[in-house]
Amino acid sequence: MKSLRHYLSVALLSARLSVQSCFEYPAAFIGWLISNPIQFLVAFATIRFVVMEFNDLAGWDYKQLAFLYGVSILSHGLSVIFFSKTWWMGYQIIHGELDRLRLRPMNTLFQFLLGELNIFGITDLIPGIILFIYGCCAVDFRWTLYNTFCMICTVIGATFLRGGIYLILGSLTFWSKSPMHISGFMQEIFNRTNMYPLTMYPRVVQIIFTFVLPVSWVCFYPATEFLGKDSMITLPYGMPFITLAIGILLFAISCRVFRAGFTQYESAGS
Amino acid sequence: MPVIEVNHLVKQFKTVKKEKGLKGAVKGLFKAEKKIVTAVNDISFSIEKGEIVGYIGPNGAGKSTTVKMMSGILSPTSGEILINGISPEKDRKSVVKQLGVVFGQRTQLYWDLRLGESFELLRRIYNVDDDTFNRNMKMMDDILNISSIIDTPVRQLSLGQRMRGDLAAAMLHSPDVLFLDEPTIGLDVDAKHAIRRFIKEINAERQTTVILTTHDLGDIQELCKRIIIINNGVIVEDGSLDDIAERIAPYRQLIVEFYSEHEIPHPKAEIIKSEGAQTVYRFRKDEITAAELMSDIGKQAKIKDIRLEEANIDDIIRIAYNSNS
Numbered sequence: 001m002k003s004l005r006h007y008l009s010v011a012l013l014s015a016r017l018s019v020q021s022c023f024e025y026p027a028a029f030i031g032w033l034i035s036n037p038i039q040f041l042v043a044f045a046t047i048r049f050v051v052m053e054f055n056d057l058a059g060w061d062y063k064q065l066a067f068l069y070g071v072s073i074l075s076h077g078l079s080v081i082f083f084s085k086t087w088w089m090g091y092q093i094i095h096g097e098l099d100r101l102r103l104r105p106m107n108t109l110f111q112f113l114l115g116e117l118n119i120f121g122i123t124d125l126i127p128g129i130i131l132f133i134y135g136c137c138a139v140d141f142r143w144t145l146y147n148t149f150c151m152i153c154t155v156i157g158a159t160f161l162r163g164g165i166y167l168i169l170g171s172l173t174f175w176s177k178s179p180m181h182i183s184g185f186m187q188e189i190f191n192r193t194n195m196y197p198l199t200m201y202p203r204v205v206q207i208i209f210t211f212v213l214p215v216s217w218v219c220f221y222p223a224t225e226f227l228g229k230d231s232m233i234t235l236p237y238g239m240p241f242i243t244l245a246i247g248i249l250l251f252a253i254s255c256r257v258f259r260a261g262f263t264q265y266e267s268a269g270s
Numbered sequence: 271m272p273v274i275e276v277n278h279l280v281k282q283f284k285t286v287k288k289e290k291g292l293k294g295a296v297k298g299l300f301k302a303e304k305k306i307v308t309a310v311n312d313i314s315f316s317i318e319k320g321e322i323v324g325y326i327g328p329n330g331a332g333k334s335t336t337v338k339m340m341s342g343i344l345s346p347t348s349g350e351i352l353i354n355g356i357s358p359e360k361d362r363k364s365v366v367k368q369l370g371v372v373f374g375q376r377t378q379l380y381w382d383l384r385l386g387e388s389f390e391l392l393r394r395i396y397n398v399d400d401d402t403f404n405r406n407m408k409m410m411d412d413i414l415n416i417s418s419i420i421d422t423p424v425r426q427l428s429l430g431q432r433m434r435g436d437l438a439a440a441m442l443h444s445p446d447v448l449f450l451d452e453p454t455i456g457l458d459v460d461a462k463h464a465i466r467r468f469i470k471e472i473n474a475e476r477q478t479t480v481i482l483t484t485h486d487l488g489d490i491q492e493l494c495k496r497i498i499i500i501n502n503g504v505i506v507e508d509g510s511l512d513d514i515a516e517r518i519a520p521y522r523q524l525i526v527e528f529y530s531e532h533e534i535p536h537p538k539a540e541i542i543k544s545e546g547a548q549t550v551y552r553f554r555k556d557e558i559t560a561a562e563l564m565s566d567i568g569k570q571a572k573i574k575d576i577r578l579e580e581a582n583i584d585d586i587i588r589i590a591y592n593s594n595s
Contacts, residue, residue, distance in 0.1 A: 102362065
């Protein structure tokens with residue numbers, strides 16, 4: 001309990017310092033704030049165009065697609081704030097910049113993830129929130145107690161799911177000794193795949209994104225339940241909880257991978 | 271009980287052998303030849319509370335690797351390290367609570383924020399109570415004049431100021447042991463002086479054990495009663511500077527100036543230079559004293575002036591470095 005309070009107080013102070021660091025570069029922040037939402041707007045315009053041409057995509061109309069995308073981008077924004085440092089951790093490993101984490105009497109992964117938040121991720125989160133609200137309004141999402149709970153499980157699960165995969169990919173540098181930077185690519189896979197209903201893809205692709213690389217759990221499967229759509233897997237209810245479970249499981253695995261990787265850590269000369 | 275015990279410590283790194291040119295690079299992609307490099311090869315030493323130990327050696331000798339293993343950053347390939355009886359590999363958190371570590375080439379401070387914020391964060395991390403924190407800050411202020419830079423963002427500090435900040439940050443939780451990896455690298459004379467004074471004072475006032483790696487022989491002469499010299503991953507010397515000098519360079523030089531040109535040989539001293547009226551004798555301390563030599567020579571010719579020189583520390587260190595390469 002005491003140690004939990006200790007960790008919490010360090011996390012809060014670190015978060016405050018991250019915000020303060022961000023304020024040191026206001027011009028950069030504004031630049032991101034203007035440029036970052038554009039990519040989501042363009043993606044949205046694409047959806048709109050596609051639906052106008054084909055009326056629907058695998059049975060999903062424009063409003064439902066807006067909802068799907070909104071849920072996806074909300075968890076994207078959160079994962080950028082908490083996990084985007086894993087995208088360039090390869091460089092830190094090669095340049096020996098993780099030494100500091102070992103020198104302090106706290107959990108290494110805790111310090112790595114929460115010691116410095118990427119406050120610039122707010123420029124992803126803001127469009128995420130706007131798209132999410134827009135999508136919920138479009139499908140007239142009913143905020144009952146149960147639905148709200150399911151939505152929270154989905155968003156938290158999706159954030160951990162994304163973060164867990166980023167952390168696993170980032171940790172591979174511990175072994176490869178050369179930064180791979182595949183997480184940026186992974187982020188594209190997450191966001192592109194979840195723009196469209198999984199059911200429009202060939203069955204092989206559906207199986208891959210469901211069981212091998214579980215990207216469709218980020219929002220597609222929970223959305224099928226919220227909207228009453230069909231998919232490869234039909235469950236009466238519980239999709240959001242599966243998303244949460246997969247998210248937590250992947251995150252737990254990624255913690256193990258990170259820890260195992262650190263035994264291979266070699267720092268850097270002098 | 272010693273504060274630090276290192277027994278048969280070994281650290282090996284796997285590296286891939288690179289071949290020349292583009293052809294070699296392409297070949298390396300398919301058939302990588304692994305090579306094991308031994309950075310630290312079976313070293314042992316123990317350090318008592320309150321010692322200041324200079325841990326020196328040429329570049330690439332294994333100094334930083336040893337410090338990184340002692341501070342829990344790297345795991346040893348084999349062998350054992352105990353800090354106050356605890357192994358950093360097994361119980362890192364307990365060990366690092368008692369350690370302060372400063373790497374001269376790399377800051378531990380928050381780059382974008384005022385120095386004080388880094389202290390505040392460290393205070394939280396180490397759970398330092400108000401009394402201790404204020405007392406330590408006051409002491410750091412007295413020795414390092416921290417209050418003049420505490421409101422400056424770290425990125426705007428000069429190298430010397432930043433190093434002062436790093437040292438203060440390492441001392442906030444009153445550690446028993448301080449590892450300093452090249453703390454005076456790149457600093458001007460004044461800044462070096464401040465850092466040396468800091469090391470002396472915390473050692474005197476708090477009995478802090480200090481292990482210092484450096485290439486600055488001034489640091490060693492001024493601070494270290496004991497030096498450990500490592501080369502190619504092996505300890506080649508361990509003792510006081512005087513003892514080491516005695517063993518590997520037990521010579522002194524007597525420079526004698528006569529009134530006119532003389533060359534007077536002596537059975538126990540070697541003439542290494544004779545120029546005009548000046549003659550340089552080299553002799554071993556254990557064979558003859560300077561006074562005896564002087565009086566023997568003085569019987570044969572009138573001496574105008576004399577000067578006595580000890581073996582130069584640069585030469586001693588260089589001999590030690592070359593003894594195992």
